Amino acid sequence: MVCSFAVNAQLPGKAGKKQTGHRQTRFRTLELLYQVSGKQTLSGIHNREPNEKPAAWTNEIYRITGKYPALWSGDFLFQAENIANRQTMINEAIAQWKKGALINIMWHACNPALEQPCGWDKKGVLSQLSDEQWKELITDGSRINLRWKIMMDEIAGYLLQLKDQGVEVMFRPLHEMNQAVFWWGGRPGANGTMKLYQLTHDYLTKTKGLDNLIWIWDIQDFNSLKKDVKEYNPGGRYWDVAALDIYDDKSGFSPEKYDIMVEAAQGKPIAIGECQKYPTAEQLARQPKWTFFMGWSELVFKYNTNEEINQLIKAPNVLSLDEIQGR
Secondary structure, three states: OOOOOOOOOOOOOOOEEEOOOEEEOOOHHHHHHHHOOOOOOOOEOOOOOOOOOOHHHHHHHHHHOOOEOOEEEEEEOOOOHHHHHHHHHHHHHHHHHHHHHHHHHHHHHOOOOOOOOOOOOOOOOOOOHHHHHHHOOOOOOOOOHHHHHHHHHHHHHHHHHHHOOOOEEEEEEEOOOOOOOOOOOOOOOOOHHHHHHHHHHHHHHHOOOOOOOOEEEEEOOOHHHHHHHHOOOHHHHHHEEEEEEEEEOOOOHHHHHHHHHHHHHHHOEEEEEEOOOOOHHHHHHOOOOOEEEEEEEEHHHHHHHHHHHHHHOOOOOOOEOOOOHHO
8 A cells, every 4th residue: 555645736656757846756755845845844753762662652742632743753773672673663664654654764773893783882873983994884895895785785675675565765874974973973075974875875776776765864953064064965866855953952943054954955855854842833934944853752752841742733834644644
């Protein structure tokens, strides 16, 4: 079963291409993002650990508001128990797609120079590669490069299941590319993090044939953002959506960040890739090109009151699942 979306328009079938006024796209998901850009914003939330309960935070939004978010997000993750439950997460992605939700999947990957499974520590996701190891990682056929390909093969099997089910995936690997705490991040320039993103993209799309992926290029809202959108941009042919993770609550959803992302996207959709404090409906009205926002799991309920969540999810310019499904 393939879901369909509509916001004041009939959307195309997956096989065909539709002129959006900006681009041609064969993805219903991407068509929807172009449609809502400048008008409305899709609600979303991530479902982090544990993968054995891959809709826990989506269900919490429903409990509070009586409405499901338009976007469901999962993660391949890195711990032994969560790797063991990747299939459970994928099954949920298929179920959510059939309900009409947009599907976003992340991959907090272990360091290919070290061990997998791993932890949220200096031997795992938060580890570092030496410059020599990094060079080996991005050199085709090297030991660490081959290890990365084996890891990509593992997740490609799951993504292929989604392809076979007709599921379009907004795929967000190597997120927060300018964030140096992750082993993959914080390396600007042509042979830095963007190079790893490019080879990951090419391997999954060309070698593995995953043409159901909508690629998300994602960075974080550091003070260096204006420079980072240039130094970490892998090039427009490598991504479909530009996303910004907003965690600096002092500057929040500032007009400056918004303007930088609009300019960097060059007409493509922009999105709030992660946040702990949700934007208000009023902020989204002033920054209407954010096509979706994705709250970070449990942090949403720490940094927002139930009243604030209700006001946002039920605002006229914010779309929930019931407002996009089956039309």
